[in-house]
Amino acid sequence: MLKIGIIGGSGIYNIQGIVIKDRKKIITPFGDPSDYYVIGEHFDKEIIFLPRHGLRHHFPPHKINYRANIWGFKELGVERILSISAVGGINPVLRPGMFVVPDQIIDMTKRRESTFYEGEEVVHIDFTEPFCTELRSAILKAGEESGIELQKLSTYVCVDGPRLETKAEIRIFMNMGIDIVGMTAIPEANLAREAEICFAIISVVTNYAAGITGEKLTTTEVMKVMNGSTKKLESIIKQVLLFIPDSRGCACKYALKDARM
Numbered sequence: 739m740l741k742i743g744i745i746g747g748s749g750i751y752n753i754q755g756i757v758i759k760d761r762k763k764i765i766t767p768f769g770d771p772s773d774y775y776v777i778g779e780h781f782d783k784e785i786i787f788l789p790r791h792g793l794r795h796h797f798p799p800h801k802i803n804y805r806a807n808i809w810g811f812k813e814l815g816v817e818r819i820l821s822i823s824a825v826g827g828i829n830p831v832l833r834p835g836m837f838v839v840p841d842q843i844i845d846m847t848k849r850r851e852s853t854f855y856e857g858e859e860v861v862h863i864d865f866t867e868p869f870c871t872e873l874r875s876a877i878l879k880a881g882e883e884s885g886i887e888l889q890k891l892s893t894y895v896c897v898d899g900p901r902l903e904t905k906a907e908i909r910i911f912m913n914m915g916i917d918i919v920g921m922t923a924i925p926e927a928n929l930a931r932e933a934e935i936c937f938a939i940i941s942v943v944t945n946y947a948a949g950i951t952g953e954k955l956t957t958t959e960v961m962k963v964m965n966g967s968t969k970k971l972e973s974i975i976k977q978v979l980l981f982i983p984d985s986r987g988c989a990c991k992y993a994l995k996d997a998r999m
């Protein structure tokens with residue numbers, strides 16, 4: 739059975755309508771994943787869900803064991819990961835509540851374990867297209883089919899957090915042509931590529947980024963928008979599952995070919 743992983747972000751701890759069959763704890767060489775993997779079924783697909791911050795939301799973005807999380811999915815035989823995340827909107831056309839499917843990423847993190855290859859083996863994965871083009875197409879098709887508006891061709895900047903950004907940081911990001919800011923896509927995207935797993939994101943814009951409106955940013959606002967988006971998110975996720983082809987036609991499955999020194 740085709741296995742699809744879903745990483746849930748803030749406010750997303752399960753998916754209504756997916757029948758849960760099992761829960762699995764995975765131990766990895768990199769330590770413990772954020773939580774149990776919840777295994778469910780949707781039509782002919784196995785869905786494997788992991789709440790990125792843990793079920794009690796006790797891992798802040800900079801404390802998440804990203805390597806264990808992605809390793810666990812690999813161990814469970816997952817070939818595609820759909821990742822859900824909250825982001826701040828930098829491009830002024832992006833309003834809170836909108837969904838974005840980024841196609842590019844800028845890594846501004848400084849303190850994260852970003853590779854599985856720390857030892858003898860030296861690996862440089864190609865990251866020209868940081869997100870799986872086939873999985874992105876499935877998401878965009880699902881958006882069209884369900885009438886849910888999705889912003890495509892957006893650049894995501896990943897910061898360490900957990901603090902939010904300064905006005906100057908956001909101004910610089912805006913001048914660089916960046917559309918959204920979040921704290922988790924790196925190293926999720928690059929670790930998934932190293933694991934030869936297809937990976938793409940649906941980001942929910944939960945707030946205007948720092949300094950754009952002059953209002954103070956609050957987590958209350960972030961959670962309110964995220965919770966208000968749950969139904970729409972669940973419905974698009976279920977649509978995406980229908981559009982994922984059975985076999986992979988993208989290059990993600992060969993990511994390690996010609997990547998070793």
Ligand code: HPA
Nearest residue numbers: 824825826919920921947
């Ligand atoms: N900045 C960084 N990460 C975020 C934001 C933000 O404004 N909103 C939600 N996640």
